[in-house]
Amino acid sequence: MGKTKKDKQSPHIVRAAGTVTYRYSDGGEIEVCVIHRPRYNDWSWPKGKLNANESLFHAAVRETAEETGYDVMLQSPIGFVSYPLGTHGEDTSFMPLPLASRCAPDTDITSAIASDIKIKQVTYWTAQCIGEPDTSLYTWRESTFLHATRATNDETDEVRWVSIDEAIKLLTRDDDKNIARNFARRIAQHSITNASTIILVRNAQCISAKKWEGHPIDRPLTPQGAAQAFALLPELSSYLPSRLYATNALRVVSTLAPWKQATGENIRILTVEDDTASRYHERTYTVTSPRHIRPQSNDCLYALGEVLEYALGGPHRTSVFAATRRQLAQMSQTLSQFAENECVASQLRRALNSKKSLKHAEALALTIVPSPDASQGCTILNAMKVKPIVF
16 A cells, blocks of 8 residues: 555554443343453443554554454544553553543653653543344454454453443542543433434545546546555444445545445436536435525535435434545534534544645544434534544
8 A cells, every 4th residue: 555654643642442332131221341350350332452554443452452352333423531551561550640641641741741641541432232133234243354353351350231320430540430431421411322423525536637637527546545445444344334425426436445445335327417516316305494504505515415314314323424625624613504513613623624634535433412402403512533543
């Protein structure tokens, strides 16, 4: 594959990923999965360090499978934890870092660097078990994840399904307990377990318009772009999308082609006339409030309305919507109006409006829940960038 620049990461920071994996009991109650690690004699969430050339998303799914034996699909990021490691890279029983140092995974921890202490930064997602082994989701995971997801007995000797309250009592670290409390709070505020995910994908690299003599809509991917599209496969597999949408430019559809080839899932084509206008089978999107989509102000929003309609049509639906950079920029203002707060709105505008924010084949994973006020449609709780690793 082609080479990309490596992320600038301090040698003092050890990145890791994990999940708050949940399921529903026979009585309909939420149960979460915690593990016991004999090496440390503690109870924790399934998590682990990133392998070489691995993303946080991929590591979260892989580590959960290895430590619990369960295949999961990611839903919403739920929190970050930072703590110092021992001299040999092992977890320690030291006090957790100050709260100010744990606000985000890329925070510069000056005091740790000055004292040459390595810091482990763990990003957690909520994740749901994907069902019985004979479901199509298992088949999709096997054909798209590009890594075996199987249990290993090296680090854990017991897996328990417990209520959230029981987990708070059982978990050893205060930071892990806080992740459980945050999960409970998000359930109370937004029914986070019913949230849906929309993954907005920018098309992979294609032949430049200056070098292409055919119709603009037919510009194909370059070899680098084909590598980017393939590298997107395991990242999408972490979420296991159930529906694919793409605007009808060849470079956009080709970006999702590896997923279609691996799973047999069809790509729903949104007919687009050019980069500044689109229509979806001449369909009208109902406007019920000032915050809803107004097709008359921007025709590209017909397509976005279709994707949102699917996402809000049922619990924990995951869809992918691939488009060009200009089309994504047209959606940014509308999406930012649905943001839970100004921080999320700012993230959306920066990621979708700036020419350099989303590079080719990069994506933005949005967590969406129905708004408490039905007239306002939906609320976007967070937006997290997905970067396929091309090497």
